[in-house]
Amino acid sequence: MNAKFSLSLLLTAALAACTTVGPNYQAPAANAPAAYRAAAPAAGAELQRDWWLMFNDAQLNALEAQALQASPTLAAAAARIERARAVFGATKADELPRLDVGGSVTNLRTSAKSVTTPVLGGQAIVFDGTQTGLQASLGWEIDLWGRVKREAEGAQAQLDASTLDAAAARVALTADVAAAYWQWRALADEGTALQRLRDSRANAFKVAQTRFDAGSSTTQDLERVRAELASADADVADLPRRQSLVLNQLAALTGQGSADLKLQASAQSPLTTPPAIRAGLPSELLQRRPDLAQSLAQLHAATAQVGIAEAAFYPSIRLTGSFGYQSKELGDLLSAPARLYNVGPSISLPIFEGGRNKANLAGAKAQVDESLAAFRGRMLQALREVDDALAELQGRAAVVEAQNQTLASASQALTVxxxxxxxxxxxxxxxxxxxxxxxxxxxxxxxxxxxxWAATAQLVKALGGGWATPGG
Structure with a gap:
């Protein structure tokens, strides 16, 4: 028995190495342009993994750390990784033989009236007593066409996709936290300017009221100044609402209640021009953005499903066997006469399945086409996001320069x-x-x-937030 069993194992191992059906995954060409449409800075800071540290802002650093620790979004992404890892582990287990061991004690009596009851000398033979058994069973699917291999390949790709999904969630979260924080700081700066404007309008109204009371100005002049003061009052009154909305957003992003979020505006100097960030080349986006790598991993998983669907057209071979002992007396259980075993392959060949296998194969191929189109669409979206952020930064810089000239001229006029x-x-x-x-x-x-600064956060997010493929 041992020689036959060993020979069966060798033959099945040789058969399992024969072939793997289905297409092998090949990464598609990115087809990225040579340069971005918007003007990218020739030089600038390189984004590191914890890119926000380059701004040397203690409050921003604390907010990012809180978000990375307490964000429900990242917690859900981590759970998806663990689920994909478990699926991968279960799939890899199918590549190995399965061995089960069990024992039994059965008290039985056969019927004397059954049509299957043996008869000897006109008398029915009835079995009555206790039977004890100890048995080990072995099952192993011979992966003749590579179905199990493709399942493991697809599970690995799904695990990669889940890991990359978590990386993409981290990029989006940290960029959104920075954007909200910088919006809050900009509102604080705007509040300072608004209060100065409101105080100026209040002084103007006092002067206008005095002149009106003295009869040296008209009602129209007074009401015009009153309206300007009321408008400034409205803007000042609306500012807390706008600030509260941003703080609520920051609280949600950092996984805490709005009442628990404490920020100090007085400790911050006004926002200045944000530092330039090197955008690199469009072709580098595949190494920069985890969502693009995730899209490729999903394409890989879809390609593996084609092989699984193709394998369903071929015979399925499974090696099964068992070895054990069975005896009516416990003391004789492990004796040679009580030994039993069976071993041999079983073959299943699909003959008629109503077109199910063809439909599954067509669906798997369509999923590959969909995943490929999704990758190309995501690549185009990534290029657009970088171009949008660069155009926003370039356009805002030009407007800031014009406003600075306006401020210089207006300040000179005020001095006069x-x-x-x-x-x-x-x-x-x-x-x-x-x-x-x-x-x-x-x-x-x-x-x-x-x-x-919001456009800077947008650019960080569009570039992948400092993430890079391992070894990239």
Whole structure:
């Protein structure tokens, strides 16, 4: 028996190494352009994994650390990795033989009236007693066509996709936290400019009221200044609402309640021009962005499913065997006469299945086409996101430069107005009028700075947030 069993194992191992049906996975060409449409900075900072550290902002660092630790999004992504790892482990187990050991004690009596009861000398033979058994069983599917291998390959690709999904979630989370934080800081800067503008409008209204009471100005002049003050009051009153919305967003991103989130605006200097970040070449996006690598892993998994579907057209061979002992007396259980065994292959060949296998194969091939189209679409979207962020940064920089020129000219005009007021050439209302443009420009610059930093976060997210493939 041992020689026959060993020979069966050798033959099945040789058969299992014969072939693997289905196409082998090949990564598609990215077809990325040579350069981005928008002007990318020739030099700039390289994104590291923890890219936000380059800004040397203690509050931002604390928020990012809190988000990475407590975000439900990352927790869910980690759970998906563990689930995919478990599926991969179960699939890999199918490549190995399965061995089960069991024992039994059965108290039985056969019927004397059954048509299957043996008869000897006209008397029915009835079996009555206790039977004890000890048995080991072996089962192993001979992977003749590579179905089990393709299943393991697909499970590995799904595990890779889950890991990359978690990396993409980390990129998106850290960029969103930074964008919300910088928006909050921009609102604080805007609040300072708004309060100065409101104070200026209040002074202008006092002067206008005094002149109106003295009969030296019209009702129209007074109401115009009153309306400007009311508008400034409305903007100041609306600012806490806008700040609360951003803080609520930050709290959700960092996995905490809004009431638990404490930020100090007074400790921050106004936002300046954000540092340039090197965008690199479009062809580098495959190494930069985990969502693109995830899309390729999903394509790999879909390709493996084609091989699994093709294997269903071929015979399935399974080697089964058992060895053990069976006896009515416990003391004789392990004796040679009580020994029993069986070993041999079983073959299953699909003859008629109503077109199921053809439909499954067609569906698997369609899934490959869908996954390939999804990758190409995601690649185009990634290129667009980088171009959008670069265009936003470039456009905002031009507007900031124009507003700085406006502020410089308006500040000079204000200086002249104050000088003339000191000499008695104009009234104080003329000074407050001259303050209108520089103060409004300061508010616009605060909003533009916020937009620049938001575009920086958008660029970080579009470039993959410092993530890179292992060894890349």
């Amino acid at each position: 107005a104050k000088s003339r007021y000191d000499k008695g050439a104009v009234s104080y209302l003329d000074v407050t009028e001259a303050e209108r443009t520089p103060l409004a420009t300061e508010r616009a610059l605060a909003q533009l700075r916020g937009a620049q």
